[in-house]
Amino acid sequence: MTAPVLSPVRGPTRRTFLAASAGLVLSGRPASTAERRIVAAGGVITEILYALGRQDLLVGVDTTSLHPAEAMRDKANVGYVRALSAEGVLSLRPTDLLAVDGAGPPDTVKLITEAGVRVARISEDTTEAGVAARIRMIGRIADVADRAEALAARVEAGFAALKQQRDALAARKRVLFVLSLQNGRVMVGGARSSADAIIRLAGAVNAAETVEGYKPLTDEGLIAAAPDVVLMMKHNEHAASPEQVFGQAALSATPAARTRSLVAMDGLYLLGFGPRTPEAARDLMAAVYAGARP
Template sequence: MLIFFIFAVSTPLLAQNFPIHYTDDLGREITIEKEVERIISLAPGITEVIYALGLEDKLVAVSSACDYPEEALSKEDIGRIDEPNLEKIVALEPDLVIAASVTKVESLNRLTELGIKNIGFKPASINDTIDMIEDIAYLTSAGRTGNEITSEMQAEFQRLKDLVDQKLKNNDRKKVFYEIWSDPLYTAGKGTFIDSLIQAAGGYNIAREAEGSWPTYNLESLIAADPEVYISSAHSTPDGLTLAELRQRDIFREISAFKNDRLYLVDQDLVNRPSPRIIEGYKEFIKAIFPELKEEIN
């Protein structure tokens, strides 16, 4: 079972007053008595936020999934994102452990039992990501920097969204398929972060009609849905997919996206990680759906 947390309220205030009280999605009230000095991040997106806020000196450890920025690789490794090494975490005496939805509930509950404060996030959109950054900044006494980052993100998001909205006035939404894994063919369904990005970028995610958040697709279903835009990433095959290899998939030749060469590779880390870089991931989706906007977007 996975655990998802959501802040009860958004806290964009710059002033810092202690103690801080908040309630997570499990209904647990957690109190931060003083400024956080030792942070452990379990998720790549969270780690990127910590560095963006200038808190890298307070970051004592990360999970093995955290690989950006490069400096994060030199931090203490506390193991897998889903099942981190709890003994190691406790030994490092963090003031706050910040998790994402991939981390198992059993691990987080055990940390709480051991007296380690922890909180996690599952942002489902760009706006959720902006709120998350704002909340992390508030909890870690970096409100001013957080406000600067989120204000810039919000302004750029609105600029890009206005471009998309203008295009949609005279164009129908393109049917889009996003490939997470090639064999078997996995995609992102309704309610996922990818689904939200496709929608915000002016497309229609055909997997919204499938069952589940991470559905598999057979060839017949894909041909029947007939996506006009097909998006994948290098991470969708064991050896790394290239655009040339994607174009050579003769088995998909009946699909409009392949007939019209509307095939694209995006940087998976940009579009999958809720972090300040999500705006760049949003741009990649817009360029795939509306390539004519490339110059205005950049």
């Protein structure tokens, strides 16, 4: 929702109306600090709060909050992370909005901030250090820094063990992440994407590293990518069968087609970059390289 341009008025402003409907003051602080009420905009935030045992603070989550399953069942739904509604969020009377960097739209977040809700932006950094820092930051916000430190340390140990497995690989396979197959266009995850990060963590080469971000790849580009394995998410519009994938003319000419090598994984598990990321990368490694499980 885009905030309207307001001319000077004598009656209540939109900001005042939103704040009043949420029971908040306009000083940038909640009306009462006795009870924390957090809305999470980003599945990784929800996952971390549950992992830290502070789901009691959550009053609302976005539609990417798919783990654990009870989050979407037990908490109010505030919509898609990139299409939030100020009214929907404020109706839950939150004291805090924890939002990943890509959450929005910006005008909505601005309205929420102006209504007196504390907004904390959570980095979507997909590096190993970024995952651990995200856990520690959310732990500080939720007043469980000690628990967060212990969880971050376990995650860092998982990454260290994963590195040992990567270093033991004799050769690196080429993996192509396919986000979607729509109208014959193959949307792939290139360099600097979350797909690129998880492929590298799993000890493989991103076959689409010549493009950046999530973009369609031409038939010539797909053939030149020569993936040994195609990787996809396994739910909703992102899912596809081997017949659908390798029925694409260009993909049928790749090494992956000859071996029917299609790996499908849960999207948040694969690309969420939360506490389960070392396990997700290890599972991907095991699927790409036979016998790679510890």
